[in-house]
Amino acid sequence: xxxxxxxxxxxxxxxxxxxxxxxxxxxxxxxxxxxxxxxxxxxxxxxxxxxxxxxxxxxxxxxxxxxxxxxxxxxxxxxxxxxxxxxxxxxxxxxxxxxxxxxxxxxxxxxxxxxxxxxxxxxxxxxxxxxxxxxxxxxxxxxxxxxxxxxxxxxxxxxxxxxxxxxxxxxxxxxxxxxxxxxxxxxxxxxxxxxxxxxxxxxxxxxxxxxxxxxxxxxxxxxxxxxxxxxxxxxxxxxxxxxxxxxxxxxxxxxxxxxxxxxxxxxxxxxxxxxxxxxxxxxxxxxxxxxxxxxxxxxxxxxxxxxxxxxxxxxxxxxxxxxxxxxxxxxxxxxxxxxxxxxxxxxxxxxxxxxxxxxxxxxxxxxxxxxxxxxxxxxxxxxxxxxxxxxxxxxxxxxxxxxxxxxxxxxxxxxxxxxxxxxxxxxxxxxxxxxxxxxxxxxxxxxxxxxxxxxxxxxxxxxxxxxxxxxxxxxxxxxxxxxxxxxxxxxxxxxxxxxxxxxxxxxxxxxxxxxxxxxxxxxxxxxxxxxxxxxxxxxxxxxxxxxxxxxxxxxxxxxxxxxxxxxxxxxxxxxxxxxxxxxxxxxxxxxxxxxxxxxxxxxxxxxxxxxxxxxxxxxxxxxxxxxxxxxxxxxxxxxx
Numbered sequence: 001x002x003x004x005x006x007x008x009x010x011x012x013x014x015x016x017x018x019x020x021x022x023x024x025x026x027x028x029x030x031x032x033x034x035x036x037x038x039x040x041x042x043x044x045x046x047x048x049x050x051x052x053x054x055x056x057x058x059x060x061x062x063x064x065x066x067x068x069x070x071x072x073x074x075x076x077x078x079x080x081x082x083x084x085x086x087x088x089x090x091x092x093x094x095x096x097x098x099x100x101x102x103x104x105x106x107x108x109x110x111x112x113x114x115x116x117x118x119x120x121x122x123x124x125x126x127x128x129x130x131x132x133x134x135x136x137x138x139x140x141x142x143x144x145x146x147x148x149x150x151x152x153x154x155x156x157x158x159x160x161x162x163x164x165x166x167x168x169x170x171x172x173x174x175x176x177x178x179x180x181x182x183x184x185x186x187x188x189x190x191x192x193x194x195x196x197x198x199x200x201x202x203x204x205x206x207x208x209x210x211x212x213x214x215x216x217x218x219x220x221x222x223x224x225x226x227x228x229x230x231x232x233x234x235x236x237x238x239x240x241x242x243x244x245x246x247x248x249x250x251x252x253x254x255x256x257x258x259x260x261x262x263x264x265x266x267x268x269x270x271x272x273x274x275x276x277x278x279x280x281x282x283x284x285x286x287x288x289x290x291x292x293x294x295x296x297x298x299x300x301x302x303x304x305x306x307x308x309x310x311x312x313x314x315x316x317x318x319x320x321x322x323x324x325x326x327x328x329x330x331x332x333x334x335x336x337x338x339x340x341x342x343x344x345x346x347x348x349x350x351x352x353x354x355x356x357x358x359x360x361x362x363x364x365x366x367x368x369x370x371x372x373x374x375x376x377x378x379x380x381x382x383x384x385x386x387x388x389x390x391x392x393x394x395x396x397x398x399x400x401x402x403x404x405x406x407x408x409x410x411x412x413x414x415x416x417x418x419x420x421x422x423x424x425x426x427x428x429x430x431x432x433x434x435x436x437x438x439x440x441x442x443x444x445x446x447x448x449x450x451x452x453x454x455x456x457x458x459x460x461x462x463x464x465x466x467x468x469x470x471x472x473x474x475x476x477x478x479x480x481x482x483x484x485x486x487x488x489x490x491x492x493x494x495x496x497x498x499x500x501x502x503x504x505x506x507x508x509x510x511x512x513x514x515x516x517x518x519x520x521x522x523x524x525x526x527x528x529x530x531x532x533x534x535x536x537x538x539x540x541x542x543x544x545x546x547x548x549x550x551x552x553x554x555x556x557x558x559x560x561x562x563x564x565x566x567x568x569x570x571x572x573x574x575x576x577x578x579x580x581x582x583x584x585x586x587x588x589x590x591x592x593x594x595x596x597x598x599x600x601x602x603x604x605x606x607x608x609x610x611x612x613x614x615x616x617x618x619x620x621x622x623x624x625x626x627x628x629x630x631x632x633x634x635x636x637x638x639x640x
Contacts, residue, residue, distance in 0.1 A: 011450055011500075012048025012227075013041060014397060015461035016471060017078055018109050018479060021486045024082065027103030028114050029482075031211045032080035035218055036487040042222035043491065044500040049219070050227045050307070050458050052401070052479070054078060054212075056158075058235045063111045063479045066231045066309065067275075070161075070239040072154040072298045074208040076118050077111065084207065085140070086125040086132070096121075108480035122207065126200045134199070147206045153294040157243035159201035160187070163194035172237040172254070180253050182242070212302035225304040230295075232310040233260055233276030240291075241277045247291055249278040249319075258321045260313070273320050281331050289335050296339060397458040398449060401479075405460065406445060407468035410437035421445070439466055443499075464496070532589040532617050540571075540585040540597070550583045552599035556615055569599065589617045 020029025020037055029037075041049055055068035056075045065075075082089075082096075089096075099117050103110065133141050148155060168174050178186040191198065216226050234240040236256055241248050249257045261273040284291060299306050308314075315332045318325055399405055404412065413421075415434055422429045425444050433441055442463075450457055461483065462469045471481050490496070532538055538556075552569035571583040595615045 010047035011457045011459065012046050012050055012225075013461055013464065014050045014400075014458045016052045016401075016479065016481070017054070018052070019461065019471075019481050019483050021483045023486060023488055024100070025104060026081070026100055026114060026117060027106045027482075028077065028109050028111075030078045030080055031215050032082060033487055034215050036491065038215075038219045038222055038224050040487055040490045040497075041224050044497045046500065047223060048225050048227060048456060048458065050229070050397075052228070053230050053309075054228050054303075055230065056239075058238070063109065065479060067235045068231060068238060068240075069165075069235060070154070070158050071230070071234045071295050072151075073158050073205055073239070074212065074302075076122055076204050076208065077115055078212075079118055079122060079204075079208055080211055081118055081121040083211075084121070084125045086129040087121065088128070092121075092124075107482060109482060111480075122204050123200060125207070126203045129203060130196070130199065144203065144206055147209065148202055151205075151298070153290070154239075154243070154298070155202055155205060156198070158205075158239045159198040160191060160194065161239040161242055162201045163197040164190060166197070167194070172242075177253065180242075182245075209302055216302060216304065227305045227307060228299070228303050229307045229309060230299065231276070232308055232313050233274065233278065236275065236277045238277065244291060246283050247280055249280055258319050261318045261320045261325060263318050263325065263327060271318065271320075271325050273325075278317075278319060285331065285334075289331065289338055292335065293339060396449065396456070397460070398463065399460055401471040404470065405462045405468050406442055407437045407466075408470065442466060464500075532615065534589055534592060534617060534619055536589045538585075538587045538589055538615065540587075540599070550599065552585075552597060554587075554595060554597040556587060556595040556597060569597065589615075592617050592619050 015037070016029070017031075017034060018029050020033040022029070022033040022036055025033055038049065041047075053065040053068065054074050055065070056070040056073040057063075057065055057077075058067040058069045081087075103113060103117070129140070129144075134144075164175065164179060165172065172180075176186070179190065219226050236250070237254065241250060241254055245252075245254060251257055256277065258278050259273050260276055260278045261271055262268065264271040296306070314330045314335060317328055317330050319328055320326075399409070403409075410418065418434050419429050422433060422441070425441075425448055427433070427441055427444055432438070446459065446463060449459075462471075465483070465485065469481055471479060485493075550571050552571070553567065554569055555567075569585055571585045573583055593616075595617070597615060
């Protein structure tokens, strides 16, 4: 596991995959359009693309990706139906052209029509695969079999669930009681009855997996990383709840015994009740939280990382029974450390949205107990960003799907706050600027955010295009937004590309860095404990201003020397550019005990900034380690 982000500092775009418009599309952005959007990101100097949740959506809420019908399966609506190996496109060209002519020009995503089209094409592809490949020992048949074998924790249950779900027209409540309760004899009958349908749903997931893996690899070749978001809870009537009802707070017929939600606050004085399935954390703990570990394994198999919505529910969650709500302690550090141990040698990058104003210091808890640090300041907190009060070791996104864009935020902002923002940005306060957000001021705000020393800055696509569009609006209009401009046109917009390319080359040298500020990535924080096991490698990274050296001392036993005397740290210079000099230190945790590492920048004649890290080395019996915020591969090239 690499304990370093794939970038010292980077920027990215938050854009729903469905919002993309491209020349060959069928009324929706999908994997095929993603390739050209990655070309745009790379050309404009962006290093990250954050997408919406990609899991199979609930048919009753088919345009809302935050209501997953499965926490594992990918929704077929994102499939590239023009590159399927098992389709005879010569015979289907007229059919596809006709549907493209109907769907292509739509201003919003028409989910039902698009889903019907893609399901039909994928079903035809499966039938040809079944007839020509499945009963032969072909290479593709073996690859398909291997995919099924790697996903036994969820795929067979999901495929059976979808087969029954389709047979009953998506009405789970109309299922026979024997099916709701997964009676063994009934399940055996239905597996035989839907044998081919089950294979078809497995085939579709295989195709989607391979297409996303190829897209992610293409992005890596362009030095772009793909991050997706996932909802914390699954839908009540989902494949997850049906397959593992004991892991959720439901009765024998899958009816909720309690609901998750949020406690009362200033925005919601009566609290919130969410229509999701509440976890039975005791049951999850008893089987080693395997459901969560398998879920993240699936995500990490085709993307570079994830952002978990309502991440603070790991630490504390709100449970509503009847009309009463009450707070409970979640699995927290125990589960996060278990995840870290599971993914020691694999990629898994997680960011959390810090809602500490609701839950009382989630970020501080994670930082001190786990060493996990990431952050999403929303646009309502932009004044805090200007005041530089938000932790630099963080990811910043100025708005999310259901919060206003800059233009919408400006309309609601009190005049006194508008004047404050303009003054902080060194923009002359003009009366006209107080009425609406001009593009010149909007660009100045974006520039300021990009210049700030966040590890990662994510800009919603609406801000790039200067739009006042909220993706998640009224329930009937959620997630139907389509960009007015195609990705092909974006690639030709040299003015827009050059503007961001200039920012990308300039914002790495940050005007807010103090002269001797030390920034450790991501290891060292004040008063932090880090737990390791004997034999484990402790890797520390530090970035300092380019003209200064880094040094440190420790009483930690260094490789080849078991003495506990204070000694110098053998940091190695890795690379240097306008951002500063990057150093690396590797130590083997050889001897149990409590130690301190002290690292500082500057020299003896100048007061240096110091960071301390308390290291606790355990024996193998206690074998646990912290959850680090980043494990991207590979490490990017930085020129000396």
